[in-house]
Amino acid sequence: MANNQRPLSPHLGIYKWPLAMAISILHRMTGVALAIGAVLMVAVFVTVAADPESYEWIRGILSSKTGKAFLFLWTFALFLHLCNGVRHLFWDAGYGFEKQTTFNSGVFTIIATAALTIAVWGYAYFF
Amino acid sequence: MSLRTPLSEAKGLGSAKEGASHWWLQRLTAIALVPLAIWFAFAVACIGNASHAEVHAWLANPFIAVALILFIAATFYHTQLGLQVIVEDYVHGWLKVVTLIILNFLCIALAVVGIVALLKIFL
Numbered sequence: 001m002a003n004n005q006r007p008l009s010p011h012l013g014i015y016k017w018p019l020a021m022a023i024s025i026l027h028r029m030t031g032v033a034l035a036i037g038a039v040l041m042v043a044v045f046v047t048v049a050a051d052p053e054s055y056e057w058i059r060g061i062l063s064s065k066t067g068k069a070f071l072f073l074w075t076f077a078l079f080l081h082l083c084n085g086v087r088h089l090f091w092d093a094g095y096g097f098e099k100q101t102t103f104n105s106g107v108f109t110i111i112a113t114a115a116l117t118i119a120v121w122g123y124a125y126f127f
Numbered sequence: 128m129s130l131r132t133p134l135s136e137a138k139g140l141g142s143a144k145e146g147a148s149h150w151w152l153q154r155l156t157a158i159a160l161v162p163l164a165i166w167f168a169f170a171v172a173c174i175g176n177a178s179h180a181e182v183h184a185w186l187a188n189p190f191i192a193v194a195l196i197l198f199i200a201a202t203f204y205h206t207q208l209g210l211q212v213i214v215e216d217y218v219h220g221w222l223k224v225v226t227l228i229i230l231n232f233l234c235i236a237l238a239v240v241g242i243v244a245l246l247k248i249f250l
Contacts, residue, residue: 035206042241049244052179063176124172
């Protein structure tokens with residue numbers, strides 16, 4: 001008969017979230033989000049090719065408050081996926097596997113993402 | 128004609144030597160997308176909330192058109208490879224096969240639609 005009183009391996013819920021785990025999950029989530037964003041990008045090109053009326057329709061949606069919030073999240077997702085993607089390329093080349101280096105490159109990924117997101121919106125605002 | 132079974136002929140021939148192609152193409156498209164995506168984000172930020180005529184004129188520039196066609200191609204190739212890995216992780220059995228077929232068709236169709244739209248503007 002099976003002994004149901006045996007100790008269980010701790011479930012995921014009790015672990016403290018390490019930075020590497022959080023960024024890894026975000027990398028996948030932003031990847032899916034960017035796939036949806038890519039569909040919207042094609043939709044914009046199609047409306048430009050179609051006629052000014054359909055372009056104005058999609059422009060109205062994107063320049064609304066909700067649209068701008070969506071675009072902001074889009075740039076954030078794009079730069080996070082991009083910066084962490086570059087981090088992955090370094091790992092692929094065989095660099096940066098030490099525990100402290102992995103943590104540092106994770107922090108750098110977050111800082112670079114924030115900097116690029118602010119830069120692109122600053123650029124949009126001032127130019 | 129050999130009397131050996133197809134299985135015995137295949138045994139010992141090693142792999143099909145294509146094991147790393149998915150991994151490699153994911154990295155290849157990733158490297159291409161690093162400059163293209165940064166350029167795209169800043170270019171869109173620059174053109175911003177422009178009128179139809181302005182956007183149309185911008186897209187009619189051959190350098191912009193070429194860069195955007197490359198961006199669309201690399202984006203949807205990379206998207207297909209990435210979403211395939213996610214589907215393989217979470218979807219199983221026949222549903223996986225069906226999802227992967229739909230995913231492939233969607234990515235190819237969207238890339239072609241985007242490129243044709245850009246060519247219509249450019250040409």
